[in-house]
Amino acid sequence: MSIRRFHFMRLEDASGVSGCGIVAEGVVFSNGKVALEWFGEHSSTNVYDSLADVEYIHGHGGRTRIVFDDEPSEACGKKEEVKKDGN
Numbered sequence: 001m002s003i004r005r006f007h008f009m010r011l012e013d014a015s016g017v018s019g020c021g022i023v024a025e026g027v028v029f030s031n032g033k034v035a036l037e038w039f040g041e042h043s044s045t046n047v048y049d050s051l052a053d054v055e056y057i058h059g060h061g062g063r064t065r066i067v068f069d070d071e072p073s074e075a076c077g078k079k080e081e082v083k084k085d086g087n
Contacts, residue, residue: 004028005069008036008058023064026054 008024026036034048036058048054051066058064 002073009065009067
């Protein structure tokens, strides 16, 4: 299991609010959920069900890129398995 960090690189400010450049940072949790922190005068933190949702809502048709700061990791080359009893 791993957490991946990323940032938003806004190439064009479609809304006129965030500006251009790095406008937010976030993490993708091992369960696929995403936390996103916006920079700026009126910053906020939001939680989403998936990175696809974040891109759909905030990608502005490709005018904002999601740039990963971490490489994906593998747990010894195999998927972790959790038994029903939690052990």
